[in-house]
Amino acid sequence: MxxxxxxxxxxxxxxxxxxxxxxxxxxxxxxxxxxxxxxxxxxxxxxxxxxxxxxxxxxxxxxxxxxxxxxxxxxxxxxxxxxxxxxxxxxxxxxxxxxxxxxxxxxxxxxxxxxxxxxSLSSKALTNIDIEAATPIIQMEYAAVESILFWVDSRKILYENIESKK
Structure with missing residues (x-):
């Protein structure tokens, strides 16, 4: 990060x-x-x-x-x-x-x-952008996208667990 x-x-x-x-x-x-x-x-x-x-x-x-x-x-x-x-x-x-x-x-x-x-968080490798050499703006965009994707994954896991505990 x-x-x-x-x-x-x-x-x-x-x-x-x-x-x-x-x-x-x-x-x-x-x-x-x-x-x-x-x-x-x-x-x-x-x-x-x-x-x-x-x-x-x-x-x-x-x-x-x-x-x-x-x-x-x-x-x-x-x-x-x-x-x-x-x-x-x-x-x-x-x-x-x-x-x-x-x-x-x-x-x-x-x-x-x-x-x-x-x-940095690099859970998913980018194939069309070298994030290490990218501009700060592109790095920010990458971090924002990763945040959203991690958020989506976290919510999915949360709701799966809520359902399984019912």
């Missing part, structure tokens, strides 16, 4: 997240530290309240949040760019049916960090 910043985006593993209760402002601040440089938008209190209200994230006990809400906020904030909250909720439900939140989160982070550290 090509990155204009000199630093590759990197998400924290579960054990690197604070292991003590956090206030909502702290959850938002930590989430924004990791996610804003990637997606270019800040998580807000309103967004978090929507995540809790819609059931995408488990509401905290009282006003204090745990690693689970923080890890969830990081993942949901990244996924909301390509999936609806309903789709994210369904995907998380399927994923958490087979594993713990910690394992699910760490798996997502491992995949993200490995893919983000790659120079």
């Amino acid at each position: 090509s990155n204009n910043n000199s630093q590759t985006p990197n998400l924290p593993k579960w054990h690197e997240l604070p292991n003590f209760s956090l206030h909502l402002d702290q959850v938002i601040s930590i989430t924004n530290t990791y996610v804003e440089p990637i997606i270019g938008e800040k998580l807000t209190k309103t967004m978090m309240h929507n995540y809790f209200k819609s059931g995408v994230l488990e509401s905290p006990q009282g006003k204090l949040h745990t690693q689970m809400q923080l890890a969830g906020a990081i993942i949901v904030d990244l996924l909301k760019k390509i999936f609806t909250l309903t789709e994210i909720k369904a995907g998380l439900k399927i994923m958490l049916a087979d594993t713990s939140p910690q394992v699910a989160y760490d798996t997502f982070v491992d995949i993200f960090n490995e893919q983000a550290s790659r120079e």
